[in-house]
Amino acid sequence: MMRYLTLLFLSACTTVPGTGRSQFNIFPLSEDVRLGDAAWKNTLETEKILPVDSPEHQRVDSIMRRLIAATQQQHPTLATTFEWDWRVIQDNSQINAWCLPGGKMAVYTGMINFVENDDQLAVVMGHEIAHAVARHGTERLSQTQAAQVVLAAADGELNDREMRMAESAFGLGVALPFSRAHEHEADELGIYLSAAAGYDPKEAVNLWRAMEQKDGRTPEFLSTHPSPSNRAAKITALLPTAERIRGRNK
Numbered sequence: 001m002m003r004y005l006t007l008l009f010l011s012a013c014t015t016v017p018g019t020g021r022s023q024f025n026i027f028p029l030s031e032d033v034r035l036g037d038a039a040w041k042n043t044l045e046t047e048k049i050l051p052v053d054s055p056e057h058q059r060v061d062s063i064m065r066r067l068i069a070a071t072q073q074q075h076p077t078l079a080t081t082f083e084w085d086w087r088v089i090q091d092n093s094q095i096n097a098w099c100l101p102g103g104k105m106a107v108y109t110g111m112i113n114f115v116e117n118d119d120q121l122a123v124v125m126g127h128e129i130a131h132a133v134a135r136h137g138t139e140r141l142s143q144t145q146a147a148q149v150v151l152a153a154a155d156g157e158l159n160d161r162e163m164r165m166a167e168s169a170f171g172l173g174v175a176l177p178f179s180r181a182h183e184h185e186a187d188e189l190g191i192y193l194s195a196a197a198g199y200d201p202k203e204a205v206n207l208w209r210a211m212e213q214k215d216g217r218t219p220e221f222l223s224t225h226p227s228p229s230n231r232a233a234k235i236t237a238l239l240p241t242a243e244r245i246r247g248r249n250k
């Protein structure tokens with residue numbers, strides 16, 4: 001038992017690609033794909049999904065393909081292990097988007113209506129892909145008591161309770177807000193991804209400002225992606241590197 005635990009903890013320390021932060025994650029990458037896939041199937045069955053020939057889906061589709069190419073360039077191992085998929089959810093009341101572990105992306109029509117241009121939509125989607133690339137979902141799940149249970153069920157199906165705990169760690173259902181450290185990391189990796197895909201990284205600053213200054217109800221996106229202090233200033237400091245990446249990919 002001791003030997004098993006030692007092995008488990010040794011293999012549980014991984015490094016986040018792109019930032020070098022060391023991470024405690026008891027799940028192998030293949031589990032990100034499997035768990036994300038289970039949550040995705042659930043979403044496709046329960047949400048109102050726009051047809052793939054709708055203008056909204058087509059818009060997300062072209063941005064997503066460029067972001068996947070950028071992810072393949074910057075994080076090749078992860079990008080080829082991911083089983084990418086993407087859909088638009090018809091819900092104008094939700095200013096939201098998320099990307100599950102393993103690369104399943106959902107964008108709500110409320111978010112599509114909110115952004116001012118494709119650059120801002122690419123920033124949102126790049127930020128979400130960054131959470132998946134940095135494996136924040138299974139990192140958070142590793143910090144909960146459900147983790148061992150979910151891992152033990154690796155060859156079987158998750159029951160409803162296990163699924164809900166996993167989904168909450170992934171930002172679905174009764175979602176936990178991401179930590180400020182995770183937000184910083186997703187801002188940084190995400191802006192590099194959208195820049196590598198050819199989108200204007202300066203729009204990241206405008207996007208977050210507009211989100212924070214929105215009158216009335218707080219966008220769902222902000223409640224699960226709280227603003228770290230000085231977000232705009234920190235993103236501005238990343239712009240020279242982002243512009244260089246964008247220039248190299250022109």
Ligand SMILES: [Zn+2]
Nearest residue numbers: 178183186225
């Ligand atoms: Zn976030």
